[in-house]
Amino acid sequence: MAKKEKNFDRKDLKIPVSLGVIMDGNGRWAKKRHLPRTAGHRAGGESLRELCRNCGNYGVKYVTVYAFSTENWSRPADEVGQLMKLFVEYFNKYDAELEKEGVRVRFSGDMSELPEEVRNTAREAEEKSKDRDRLQLIIAINYGGRREIVNAARHIAEKCVSGEIKPEDITEHMMSDNMYLPDVPDPDLIIRPSGELRISNFLLWECAYSELWVSECLWPDFGYEELTAAFEAYTARDRRFGGLSAGETE
Numbered sequence: 092m093a094k095k096e097k098n099f100d101r102k103d104l105k106i107p108v109s110l111g112v113i114m115d116g117n118g119r120w121a122k123k124r125h126l127p128r129t130a131g132h133r134a135g136g137e138s139l140r141e142l143c144r145n146c147g148n149y150g151v152k153y154v155t156v157y158a159f160s161t162e163n164w165s166r167p168a169d170e171v172g173q174l175m176k177l178f179v180e181y182f183n184k185y186d187a188e189l190e191k192e193g194v195r196v197r198f199s200g201d202m203s204e205l206p207e208e209v210r211n212t213a214r215e216a217e218e219k220s221k222d223r224d225r226l227q228l229i230i231a232i233n234y235g236g237r238r239e240i241v242n243a244a245r246h247i248a249e250k251c252v253s254g255e256i257k258p259e260d261i262t263e264h265m266m267s268d269n270m271y272l273p274d275v276p277d278p279d280l281i282i283r284p285s286g287e288l289r290i291s292n293f294l295l296w297e298c299a300y301s302e303l304w305v306s307e308c309l310w311p312d313f314g315y316e317e318l319t320a321a322f323e324a325y326t327a328r329d330r331r332f333g334g335l336s337a338g339e340t341e
């Protein structure tokens with residue numbers, strides 16, 4: 092792709108309020124360079140820094156990034172351990188930068204299974220950043236869409252058992268309210284770098300009407316140009332939500 096001048100004020104561009112990103116392709120990026128997979132994850136962390144800056148400048152309000160899935164535990168213990176270390180290092184090292192960018196950090200996923208150090212770092216990062224309001228960065232870690240839905244079902248079932256509600260009171264709205272972060276809007280756009288055409292258990296409930304955009308670019312190579320290309324594609328989409336196009340009556 093030709094290099095573009097950075098222009099965050101493009102009036103012709105529709106910017107998603109809520110964006111989801113499946114940060115995939117770190118391993119392939121490293122392999123191409125004959126580097127260990129961990130080097131790819133480290134480079135992926137740099138891409139995340141850039142994504143935060145670009146999303147803030149474009150005026151995105153929420154960006155949910157898929158950092159570790161409930162299925163990623165099946166990787167070699169060494170890779171999992173290195174990833175956990177990287178999460179801790181990242182939030183300790185970049186907090187000042189996130190503060191400068193006005194980034195509030197939140198986590199989505201089953202935190203109870205994570206090493207204590209990661210849980211503590213996550214709690215601190217959330218606490219330190221809770222009053223920032225330019226951009227919310229949601230890290231999906233030990234996240235699985237199915238697990239999130241099961242978790243919501245359990246909460247609702249408990250209310251049924253206690254008699255607080257009846258099964259017929261359960262609505263889509265109630266399900267949404269029982270997801271991990273109910274105040275975060277469903278993603279308008281989900282970006283998947285690295286060319287895979289699948290959702291890999293990311294935001295299953297929330298993605299019902301998300302626009303999807305896939306790029307061959309591997310996550311460590313993903314920058315302003317790819318983000319802009321994704322927003323250009325998003326701008327051209329006709330979001331009908333099951334209805335007709337705006338202004339169309341027959």
Ligand code: IPE
Nearest residue numbers: 114115116117118119158159
């Ligand atoms: C994504 O990159 C990072 C995580 C899943 C933690 P991968 O590690 O899946 O990279 P590829 O898909 O093997 O290239």
Ligand code: IPE
Nearest residue numbers: 113114115157158159160291
């Ligand atoms: C999805 O990537 C999970 C994250 C990016 C954290 P994977 O590499 O785990 O997905 P699959 O295995 O290609 O579906």
Ligand code: MG
Nearest residue numbers: 115116117118
């Ligand atoms: Mg992958």
